Amino acid sequence: QDPTAAHYMFQDDPFLMPRNAANSRLYSLSKESGKNAAKYIIKNFPQYFDKTLADPNVPCLMPETFTPQTEGVSEEALKERIHLRRVKESVDLFDQLVQAGTPLSLETTNSLLDLLCFCGDEESTSEKEEESKEDLEEPGVNASEQKAPRRQFQRGLQSSGPRWRENNHAERIFKIMPERNAHSYCTMIRGMVKHGAASKAYDMYIDLLNERHKADVHTFNALIRAVPYLKERFIERWELVKDFLTHMTQQEVQPNLLTFNAILKTLRRCGVVGRSMALLVIKEMEALDIEPSLATYDHLLSIFYRGIDLPRSGIVSEVLDEVEKRSFTPQDPDDANFFSTAMQVCCDLKDVKLAYRLNNAMEVGDNWKFLDVDRLNGYWSKFFSLLCMMEQIEFVLKWYKEMSFSFFYPTPKNILDLLQALDAASQLEVIPSVWDDVKQLGFTRRHEVLEEFLSLMSRDQHPEEIQLAFAKCAEDIRAAHEPAGREQVPLEWTGSALGSVVVLFSRAGRTQDAWNMMEHFQKTNRIPTEKVMDEFLNCAKQTNCPEEAIKLVKLAASLGLPSSQRLKSRTEEEFELSETQK
């Protein structure tokens, strides 16, 4: 990995390289939206793109036909529209066929139900812009679901797409179907779970049992996932999961990997019961010879390492043992969360060795592909914070130089952690180079970062060159507080920040700059501390500017500070003043 290069999707040019995480995300999204714009044009004007043929022909670059070819009201036309995922047209065509009395095969009706349950009774996004707004006004929660204690769970489901409306097309079509088979019930159950109607799904399942049908493994997986929304108490949830599993064995349905992942996902919501049952579930998986996926391990870590009292680190080392051995393929949408969760666990346990092992596991085979650009940034950011806390300063700096700006972009928290690590190792001379990075990252307007820099720099006296470098940083910080451009609100000075800047200028012998800052005190109605004024006097003495010292005494007197008398006497003693000045 080249430490000076950004991700390969960006152009290799200093103007076009992203400088911080926000820019990185913005540029990758802009590039993606450019691609979408091109795809829109290709989709809507295919006639311009199908004439040129290359040799060898690349079929995936030819435009696809999205308009249905069969016209008229017939079952064939309906099948084609279902295949092209045109929800509204399929439903209209279906209604026309039913009114005309044409008999439709069960298979076609089932595939229409599949489409409706998958899309949640709304069009897929590309059609949405063309539809009028009334079709899409989904107020949200179904009336029967809206009980107050359930509210927090519903919010979790709302992110997964449109909500299930009362008596929507799917339910209506289901009711008017002359005959239904197991597939119809199953697809309705899965659709209801997907779109947040968990109790309806349960009722539908009871209907299925009453009709003496058998559900398939996907339906059971959906029902198990819906258990936290059906029962409140932990033990009831586990009992319901066990009921479903018993039914599975009765109906001779084999569980698969997703079944066990669904059980573990539900156990995450079962607190103490979850912790006691989780390992038994894993043993059951091994007994059935099902290989766990990363989602399995992700759920395991979340079950055991949640909350304040963290148990022994045995579980996470065992998990890492398993993960290090092989390269995983994506089998469950939740696989992608594993590495972030695992790194969070390492940070909570404050164990650097585990983190190194996790990094090695990530480099095995294809495992790195599970981290997309956003997750990658979060992962490395947490890793770096852990390093700053636990590792020696040479390693921290080495990782910082290698990783920053190529693997990840430091967050403000990372910068603060780095400063603390430098402070602990007494290597404050590195601070000016860190400040350059902060300027590049664009954090110069963040209060906590500026305060930390200033307080660290001004705390102790340092040798000459370092003091000069610090004064340069102070100048940058002062410039950052000036109003720049018509849009930016100027940053407010705080008392400690002003004081630190004065101290830094004074120690570097920049009397005039220091005096300018002292005037700011009056402008912003803040009081300088004793230490600040003493430093200023020292500076004035070294650079031999008695006028400045007198100005300071006048300032102190005008502000009514108790130390003004002491300052006056000190000035008289240390400076050679002419008669007028006295």
Place this chain on the structure above:
Amino acid sequence: GHSVGDGDHGKRDGHWGRGGTMGCGCDPLTPVPQTRAARVRVGKGDKPVTYEQAHPPHYIGHRKGWLSLHTGNLCGEAGAAERAVEDSFLRRFLFGTFPGLLQDEVVLKRRGNLLVVCALLGRALPPHKIYFLVGYTETLLSHFYKCPMRLELQTVPSRVVYKYL
């Protein structure tokens, strides 16, 4: 407007040519098209000119490189005319898609199936807008020519002037 840089070169006749056999042929002093192609005439000294523009086409291969690299002109290879048409389309397309941003002629490189377009852009647009245009161009041209297409950009703060003519 800019013309395609591959002028003819290797003629030993010098600038005036044989008025009898080429061009209009009536007057030996009439300038022939070969003497006007891709040359910027010397003016008062206030016209900025890039390196590419400053050198007439007989310097191609000596002081200039080629603006379009493909194998169509080699012995026994076909498709030179198609490549020329594609080149001219690509140059117009890029000139329009990156409005006012192109600082110099675009260089087109064909490696096997892959088409690499190397462009020199100015910094008038913010980077996220440039990335939008990059994604758009790559996808659209890939679908249009049915071959993978890649854009390699370099930005300069202002047009790089070689001399003033």
